[in-house]
Amino acid sequence: MNNEQLLQLTEKYGSPLYVYDTDKIISQYHRMANAFSSVNKLKINYAVKANSNINILKVLNQLKSGVDCVSIQEVKLAIEAGFNVKDIFFTPSGISFEEMEEATKLGVQITLDSLSVLEKFGDKYSNIPVCLRINPHVMAGGNHKISVGHIDSKFGISIHQIDGIKSIIEKSGLVINGIHMHTGSDIYNIEAFLTATEILLNTVKEFDTIEFVDFGSGFKVPYKDGDIETNIEEMGITLSNRFNEFCKEYGRELTMIFEPGKFLVSSAGSLLVKVNVVKPTPNIVFIGVDSGLNHLLRPMMYDSYHHITNISNANDVEKIYDVVGYICENDTFGSNRSISKIRENDILCIHNAGAYSFSMASNYNSRYRPAEVMIYNGEDYLIRKRENFEDLLRNQVIIDL
Numbered sequence: 001m002n003n004e005q006l007l008q009l010t011e012k013y014g015s016p017l018y019v020y021d022t023d024k025i026i027s028q029y030h031r032m033a034n035a036f037s038s039v040n041k042l043k044i045n046y047a048v049k050a051n052s053n054i055n056i057l058k059v060l061n062q063l064k065s066g067v068d069c070v071s072i073q074e075v076k077l078a079i080e081a082g083f084n085v086k087d088i089f090f091t092p093s094g095i096s097f098e099e100m101e102e103a104t105k106l107g108v109q110i111t112l113d114s115l116s117v118l119e120k121f122g123d124k125y126s127n128i129p130v131c132l133r134i135n136p137h138v139m140a141g142g143n144h145k146i147s148v149g150h151i152d153s154k155f156g157i158s159i160h161q162i163d164g165i166k167s168i169i170e171k172s173g174l175v176i177n178g179i180h181m182h183t184g185s186d187i188y189n190i191e192a193f194l195t196a197t198e199i200l201l202n203t204v205k206e207f208d209t210i211e212f213v214d215f216g217s218g219f220k221v222p223y224k225d226g227d228i229e230t231n232i233e234e235m236g237i238t239l240s241n242r243f244n245e246f247c248k249e250y251g252r253e254l255t256m257i258f259e260p261g262k263f264l265v266s267s268a269g270s271l272l273v274k275v276n277v278v279k280p281t282p283n284i285v286f287i288g289v290d291s292g293l294n295h296l297l298r299p300m301m302y303d304s305y306h307h308i309t310n311i312s313n314a315n316d317v318e319k320i321y322d323v324v325g326y327i328c329e330n331d332t333f334g335s336n337r338s339i340s341k342i343r344e345n346d347i348l349c350i351h352n353a354g355a356y357s358f359s360m361a362s363n364y365n366s367r368y369r370p371a372e373v374m375i376y377n378g379e380d381y382l383i384r385k386r387e388n389f390e391d392l393l394r395n396q397v398i399i400d401l
């Protein structure tokens with residue numbers, strides 16, 4: 001999408017506005033499939049939590065992607081979007097057993113992540129094969145809030161508890177059909193990933209009923225020119241070779257699974273915002289926009305970098321700005337940024353807003369969540385309406401005082 005097209009969308013649909021370019025999602029999907037093309041049985045399961053709009057899910061379903069869901073609601077959204085239950089993988093953590101049972105009854109692939117739930121599951125559903133999420137105890141990921149595979153992380157069953165797993169499955173007769181790990185986000189160190197892979201494969205060897213190995217995700221995407229990213233092509237070659245060799249050793253052709261969220265949808269999305277005020281102060285020129293942490297939380301929660309450009313005035317002299325939101329907290333989208341001269345009412349584009357952006361949006365400060373637009377085959381479609389005052393009142397029970 002060029003600036004002109006994006007500007008037209010804000011004229012048509014207003015601001016702030018989320019825009020998703022499906023061509024980019026499709027090309028990222030193919031890029032990943034190609035990187036691992038030497039593996040015969042490859043499955044890419046899109047992580048729904050990154051962006052759960054039904055229409056985005058439908059595009060992924062057309063690509064023959066599977067989905068990775070972390071709540072029963074995500075499972076239901078995937079079914080609504082047309083996914084076959086055999087392509088839905090349920091990988092929650094710490095949920096109630098009732099929720100696990102509801103998903104089981106729908107027929108999706110279940111992943112268990114504690115000995116306690118494994119025991120309960122074995123007592124009731126010993127005829128349903130399950131996958132186990134293990135914790136390989138390696139450090140990976142860019143920010144401690146999203147690094148989930150280290151020793152003190154709450155996720156997965158420790159690799160030191162294999163004996164515990166075995167005694168439970170021997171008692172119940174439960175069959176383990178997959179082994180899963182997800183070490184966290186922002187993996188760019190292939191070595192660290194390969195270390196975790198060896199631990200994962202060693203765990204597979206402990207069971208003779210495995211059909212798939214799920215490597216999770218955490219592929220890092222670039223947030224600006226020259227930024228580091230996971231070299232998926234290089235990783236594809238190394239990991240595919242290792243996997244194919246392992247399958248021979250194991251004596252069965254296993255399915256290799258990945259669960260990318262960010263890699264598929266991050267760069268496809270933009271958040272377009274309007275400049276309300278240009279506010280020079282002695283040291284900083286603040287740019288106040290019609291959005292905030294209620295629409296895009298990542299910079300404040302994870303210190304994430306989101307590139308910001310001025311699409312109304314792209315080729316003027318660059319000046320240094322702090323771009324801030326309208327929420328009554330310090331919601332800075334970017335500080336000390338060099339951006340083409342900004343005037344009031346200009347439209348700014350906040351890049352890489354396809355993943356963990358709308359899906360983390362809220363009504364904080366009683367603001368409406370933005371509209372979402374999808375570009376598909378060159379056409380723009382409104383895929384979520386902007387909220388209105390009635391949405392704020394919905395579910396509030398007004399009592400007669």
Ligand SMILES: *Cc1c(COP(=O)(O)O)cnc(C)c1O
Binds near residue numbers: 050070091185261355
């Ligand atoms: C969040 C999550 C993913 C996706 O991670 P990305 O960094 O967006 O690729 C995959 N698997 C599980 C289990 C997750 O919780």
